[in-house]
Amino acid sequence: MQPPVKYTLRIFWQKKGNSKYVSHLDTQRAVVRALIRSGLPLYYSQGFNPHPKLVFALPVSIFQEALYDVFDIDITERISPKRAAEMLGAVMPGDTPVIGAAYPVKKFKELYAASYLISLDTDLKAAEVEKALRGEVVVEKKSKKKCEMTDISPMIYGVSAVDTDRGVILKATLSAAPDAYLNPKYLVDFLGDKVRFSETVREMLFDKEMQPLK
Amino acid sequence: MNTERIKHLLAKVEKPGRYTGGEYGELIKDKNTVDVRMAFCFPDTYEIGMSNLGVKILRHCLNSLPYVWCERAYAPWDDMEREMRKEGVPLYALESGDDLKDMDILAFTLQYELAYTNMVNMLDLSGIPMLAADRGEEYPLVIAGGPCAYNPEPVADFVDVFSIGEGEFALCELVALYRECKQLGKTKEQFLREAAKLKGMYVPSLYTVSYKEDGTIAAFTPKYEDVPAVIEKTFLTDMDSAPFPTEHELSFIEAVHDRMVLEVFRGCIRGCRFCQAGMVYRPVREKSPDTLNAQAKALYKSTGYNEISMCSLSISDYSGLGEALEKLLGWTEKERVNLSLPSMRIDSFYAELMEKAMNVRQSGLTFAPEAGTQRLRDVINKNISEDEIMAGCAAAFDGGRSSLKLYFMNGLPTETNDDIRGIAGLAQRIVDLYYSKKRSKGKGGVSVTISVSCFVPKPFTPFQWMPQDRIDELKRKQLLLKECITTRKISYNYHDSEVSFLEAVFARGDRRLSAAIAEAVRRGQRFDSWDEFFDYGKWMQIFEDTGIDPEFYANRTMGFDEILPWDHIDCGVTKEFLIREAKAAIAERTTPDCRTRCSACGMQDKGCTVCKKGGKE
Numbered sequence: 001m002q003p004p005v006k007y008t009l010r011i012f013w014q015k016k017g018n019s020k021y022v023s024h025l026d027t028q029r030a031v032v033r034a035l036i037r038s039g040l041p042l043y044y045s046q047g048f049n050p051h052p053k054l055v056f057a058l059p060v061s062i063f064q065e066a067l068y069d070v071f072d073i074d075i076t077e078r079i080s081p082k083r084a085a086e087m088l089g090a091v092m093p094g095d096t097p098v099i100g101a102a103y104p105v106k107k108f109k110e111l112y113a114a115s116y117l118i119s120l121d122t123d124l125k126a127a128e129v130e131k132a133l134r135g136e137v138v139v140e141k142k143s144k145k146k147c148e149m150t151d152i153s154p155m156i157y158g159v160s161a162v163d164t165d166r167g168v169i170l171k172a173t174l175s176a177a178p179d180a181y182l183n184p185k186y187l188v189d190f191l192g193d194k195v196r197f198s199e200t201v202r203e204m205l206f207d208k209e210m211q212p213l214k
Numbered sequence: 215m216n217t218e219r220i221k222h223l224l225a226k227v228e229k230p231g232r233y234t235g236g237e238y239g240e241l242i243k244d245k246n247t248v249d250v251r252m253a254f255c256f257p258d259t260y261e262i263g264m265s266n267l268g269v270k271i272l273r274h275c276l277n278s279l280p281y282v283w284c285e286r287a288y289a290p291w292d293d294m295e296r297e298m299r300k301e302g303v304p305l306y307a308l309e310s311g312d313d314l315k316d317m318d319i320l321a322f323t324l325q326y327e328l329a330y331t332n333m334v335n336m337l338d339l340s341g342i343p344m345l346a347a348d349r350g351e352e353y354p355l356v357i358a359g360g361p362c363a364y365n366p367e368p369v370a371d372f373v374d375v376f377s378i379g380e381g382e383f384a385l386c387e388l389v390a391l392y393r394e395c396k397q398l399g400k401t402k403e404q405f406l407r408e409a410a411k412l413k414g415m416y417v418p419s420l421y422t423v424s425y426k427e428d429g430t431i432a433a434f435t436p437k438y439e440d441v442p443a444v445i446e447k448t449f450l451t452d453m454d455s456a457p458f459p460t461e462h463e464l465s466f467i468e469a470v471h472d473r474m475v476l477e478v479f480r481g482c483i484r485g486c487r488f489c490q491a492g493m494v495y496r497p498v499r500e501k502s503p504d505t506l507n508a509q510a511k512a513l514y515k516s517t518g519y520n521e522i523s524m525c526s527l528s529i530s531d532y533s534g535l536g537e538a539l540e541k542l543l544g545w546t547e548k549e550r551v552n553l554s555l556p557s558m559r560i561d562s563f564y565a566e567l568m569e570k571a572m573n574v575r576q577s578g579l580t581f582a583p584e585a586g587t588q589r590l591r592d593v594i595n596k597n598i599s600e601d602e603i604m605a606g607c608a609a610a611f612d613g614g615r616s617s618l619k620l621y622f623m624n625g626l627p628t629e630t631n632d633d634i635r636g637i638a639g640l641a642q643r644i645v646d647l648y649y650s651k652k653r654s655k656g657k658g659g660v661s662v663t664i665s666v667s668c669f670v671p672k673p674f675t676p677f678q679w680m681p682q683d684r685i686d687e688l689k690r691k692q693l694l695l696k697e698c699i700t701t702r703k704i705s706y707n708y709h710d711s712e713v714s715f716l717e718a719v720f721a722r723g724d725r726r727l728s729a730a731i732a733e734a735v736r737r738g739q740r741f742d743s744w745d746e747f748f749d750y751g752k753w754m755q756i757f758e759d760t761g762i763d764p765e766f767y768a769n770r771t772m773g774f775d776e777i778l779p780w781d782h783i784d785c786g787v788t789k790e791f792l793i794r795e796a797k798a799a800i801a802e803r804t805t806p807d808c809r810t811r812c813s814a815c816g817m818q819d820k821g822c823t824v825c826k827k828g829g830k831e
């Protein structure tokens with residue numbers, strides 16, 4: 001039997017509210033189930049244990065929310081993205097809504113940066129936070145094999161902060177390139193014990209032209 | 215639920231997704247339009263509780279009443295409990311986030327004895343007094359059911375009402391009564407008196423127990439004339455029309471059984487003499503293949519799971535198995551849905567089924583001969599011969615399988631050293647069988663796992679009067695078996711005898727054990743079925759300090775004429791039948807299954823249709 005033709009479709013969605021307490025692996029499983037429920041003409045991998053194709057652009061870590069998240073799926077018919085978004089949106093868990101669909105323009109490897117909104121429960125002032133993060137930012141950074149002190153400032157493309165009655169809201173644009181992803185938690189780590197609690201929302205994913213990843 | 219008040223806690227615990235609700239399929243009702251707020255409480259982790267089919271069915275029944283909202287609650291793992299206690303956050307329901315103490319009714323399911331401490335701890339963590347007697351009108355009604363409710367006595371002091379038997383309709387009746395009493399402004403006491411008159415409802419506070427000097431029960435009497443002396447179980451008669459949820463919450467984090475579960479039938483035609491399920495769920499009631507198929511399709515649509523597991527006590531006894539598999543395989547293959555069957559009885563493991571089963575994923579091949587010799591298998595009424603076991607294994611090997619798992623029990627009544635050696639011998643002959651087959655010389659060879667549990671005498675079985683072996687004896691037997699195994703093709707694992715001992719204490723316990731359970735919870739015991747929390751030494755100390763002799767419950771031969779702690783519960787089978795079976799066991803005499811011949815277990819007058827269909831008295 002001829003394997004069916006396949007088209008890659010890009011789904012834009014959000015991971016917010018209580019779904020931030022769900023790990024990426026568990027999220028993946030939930031999305032696969034939603035794909036099956038949706039009735040979309042899924043393309044299954046060939047072979048012994050066929051499964052639908054699902055690739056995430058850049059999963060957020062557990063405890064982080066994402067307002068613009070992206071995954072690609074493979075389908076066997078070139079159906080209208082609007083229709084696909086409706087079909088999948090109808091069966092996604094409540095805190096992970098679908099916000100759109102499109103046939104991909106860019107490849108995931110063209111991902112360049114991500115912007116974040118980080119609420120800090122702290123006595124630090126916005127100016128102090130900005131100052132700290134605009135200099136050298138040396139943190140203990142984990143990479144694949146080792147854990148070493150690294151200056152992450154080259155991966156910080158911009159920070160700004162404002163004071164609120166509860167602490168500071170930090171806006172940050174960080175590298176999200178496939179080979180240089182900077183998890184926003186390092187910024188919070190760097191600020192140290194003075195931050196009692198933090199909540200992170202990833203607002204946008206950008207390509208090299210600093211346009212939303214499409 | 216709104217997780218704002220617990221966000222600092224969630225940041226510190228493992229798998230925070232256990233505590234937030236918000237799963238796909240979650241049922242939210244408007245709390246202002248319902249009259250009865252309930253939480254179904256599962257006294258173990260979220261992952262285990264979310265997998266429980268019984269809970270899904272009962273919540274489905276309750277929530278189909280427009281005036282009820284029945285939410286979920288689970289036992290938080292100890293990291294979360296610590297944080298909750300530290301921050302003063304009481305246990306809450308996952309949908310609304312509202313505190314359990316503000317609910318009208320908390321319904322606990324008692325699946326295994328070792329979860330008793332969890333149930334009581336969940337009350338405590340909710341800010342609710344553990345003991346029913348200490349709970350005034352301001353606290354929720356605490357009800358409980360499930361398999362362990364057949365002997366409710368060890369937890370009698372904590373629970374207001376037990377539902378005995380299958381609760382689909384009975385629970386709804388109870389809740390309807392609750393609502394009526396609430397609307398009429400009746401007190402809890404008034405409600406309980408009324409509830410005791412409903413079929414299947416047991417209100418422990420309405421009975422008094424007195425004891426003889428030797429510790430056995432002298433009398434068990436209702437306090438009032440209108441309170442029934444015996445509580446009859448409730449059960450469904452027609453499974454095709456039985457309520458079954460084809461939609462339910464889907465756990466975000468991985469549940470223990472992350473798949474569709476089809477209940478194929480209830481009850482079991484066999485009467486293995488150690489098996490409580492085989493007795494209390496009588497008679498056998500099957501779903502038709504069409505019902506199963508329709509439910510499977512609906513479940514697939516609503517869940518998107520890619521695996522169906524067919525669940526029942528002894529699945530290969532299902533009379534419609536071939537037809538059901540055919541119907542299911544008719545669409546599941548195309549949809550890439552796997553079918554899986556639970557452990558099979560080896561004797562009905564026919565080649566034909568084997569062939570079909572090749573398209574069916576099996577959660578490993580497992581067989582349960584339970585005893586190593588024919589003599590002992592006759593004692594326990596496991597009607598299966600060595601030839602049948604070998605034929606089953608041969609079929610499995612011919613089908614290309616090379617690993618299987620066998621379940622046995624240690625400490626069964628009348629067991630001798632020969633019976634223990636018999637286990638190793640049987641496993642060895644299965645290994646030899648594999649190598650006697652030409653084609654089965656694949657890489658890796660054969661692997662036979664023998665998993666041995668310790669016999670726990672359970673209420674409402676013919677062995678309910680029989681003692682459990684003492685811990686030393688069980689350990690000796692476990693070691694003896696180990697020495698009998700001479701090949702690495704056989705791997706051997708066995709249950710902790712100390713855990714089984716505690717299980718036996720509770721299984722055959724009476725009301726006096728409530729004091730020990732309460733004390734255990736005060737001293738921090740919980741999750742007793744988890745290795746990391748089970749603490750034998752601590753339990754022994756607790757028994758000593760509460761004046762309880764645990765061996766009185768676990769290791770004593772009880773008398774046929776003795777009043778047993780659970781005698782006021784009528785599970786369908788009669789004591790006469792159980793005594794007959796106990797005597798047959800000692801005489802090494804087997805009893806045929808229900809389809810071959812009815813043994814007049816007591817259900818013949820209570821709606822059993824098996825004996826009317828084929829079996830002859």
Ligand code: SF4
Nearest residue numbers: 482484486489492527
């Ligand atoms: S086959 Fe025996 S052990 Fe299995 S459920 Fe039936 S009675 Fe119990």
Ligand code: SF4
Nearest residue numbers: 808812813815818822
């Ligand atoms: S009445 Fe007869 S056929 Fe029915 S469950 Fe009892 S023994 Fe089996």
